[in-house]
Amino acid sequence: MNLLEHYHTTRQYSEELCSLLQTEDYVPQPVAFVSPPKWHLAHTTWFFEQFILTKHLPDYKVFDEDFCFLFNSYYNNVGDRTFRAERGAITRPTVQQVYEYRRYVDMHMELALQLKDDEIHELAELGINHEQQHQELLLTDIKYILGCNPTFPVYNEDIEWENQENKTEAGFTPINEGVYEIGFNDEGFSYDNEHGRHKVYLHNYEIANTLVTNAEYMEFMESNGYEDFNYWLDEGWVWVTENQVKAPLYWHRINGKWMHFTLSGLQEINPDAILTHINFYEAAAFAEWKGMRLPTEFEWEAVAQKLNWGQRWEWTNSAYLPYPGFTKPEGAVGEYNGKFMINQMVLRGKSCATSPKHGRATYRNFFHPDERWQFNGIRLVK
Template structure:
């Protein structure tokens, strides 16, 4: 990283900037287990730098508040006990003001710390912390949209992450069979789950140059896609039946017209924008209906240079598993990715909420197949 202090400050300031449209009451809400309150995100990303940088490498550092490690640790068992995830929204204290005071305290200590001649290990953890905070900035958009999108009046939030219309004619790009190299093999930052460069054999396949649009997905709904069990995995069918799902998340039919909630408000569904807030189950069923399929993550990586991507994370048909020779780092930071390599599917690309320069063609995002609150979409292969 060329200037780590600038990168640190830019990232930290970005988070406070995107929260400027919030009211105090917005910061502590947790409507469901997988949504974290904005206040928690702001404090957790601060705790990361305090816990793994300042406490480890700055002997003179004084912890801001001993309780914060318990309140704002996420899933790092090696770092100690923590509040359970479903209970994050129960915390009215510390207040929003104190969380911002905490951020300022840690930032001031970090700025002074960054003026030192730092060891390589510290620099690597700081770079990881910056990328970690960028992930939480994207999660913030998922979470605040869920918080607002489940309120009766559908509040708006000032933002610059609107989806764009798909204007290019759909074509299918032919990729020739062969042995291809997969994984990150450069000198910049990557997460550990991208490492383990290896070769894989890819058969001939075709992949769409475009994401699936709302209009195309409405055709699937109107053709009975949500009522035809033949299109669905058994688990997916059980999930949509149990939860009475018949359209993407945030979609509502008003006077026979599909509407959806966006951070810009509640409006009629825009036909030429890519369909989003789709679970892997729904993406698979749609592909079945089209008599096509989802690409594997390896096919996606091989084809990435030919694709129009960056609007939405794209579901692949690949389980989230370790690459050859994958190994976890020792201690708490080894819990970052490896322990989640079960019962999750890989998504590739980036989304409108992904921070600049955060993603790359080898980036492996991953979620459980029923998750819909993320900015996810569909790209077909055949």
């Protein structure tokens, strides 16, 4: 697939993901970490306009001056007319106008991609990967927004992957002590945070072949896992008690049964399905209860080719920090990854909601330890 095709496929996929929404669903921002679908569609478009079209396409005229600051996620550079308003209060442009914006930028990107300009191609590849990242966020944000409706609306009746089961037999794979090479070393696209192929020394460990299931986690819950502080990190325990947490996100106890709000609506928990929507605190507490632990991101990557991964983003016990030799690129693109390297934990693998072809063994995803609206899960190590 050439770059232009890749561009179009990616752009279409974003819109496909939104095709089942009502106009109203595009608008809200129920919590700070969730963005309105409308904003995702516009922001990914702005990325192409801002970094490619305005800089590299001769005579390009921006679609709308206002969009430059409305859909910039990097507020640091915003000029005069900043407003305290939350994204969820910005009703204009309308959804339809955002789609027109997409059309306009797509048309000009088509021209830009025909120019023989390496920088355009490189930035376009970054833009495509950027949009793919937002596609996963689109899905998880849509789930969150629909989940705020007490009526449990269905996004898509045919989604089955939320209930997927492990395809491998349970058990542990032992890994030998020694020096391993870590970091991206391949052809194709990758992010700056994966760069700096380097050596790490690992000690013996055994890593689980399967991800933790709902049944296993319910055992933890029934053993008073959420009531016994001994399993929890100190800040995890504060989180549990302040929020009176009793179960993973989207689990509802209805008429004595645990139900799960999914993109296909409210469903009974399938005990054999792979657990999801737990945060780092819960993952760590579960591991502690099991008498095991989470892998480091290096332990994970070293054995990635032997693992069956891809249903859930897997929490690791590694903080998100730079690899040796990491330097952030000059300018706004440099804000992509480096500045987030604090107070976040690394997740490895990919999830059922990750865009096609977006995952790879060296990919470093990262979230704060209290966040659980992504499709993340638990792989144990002992």
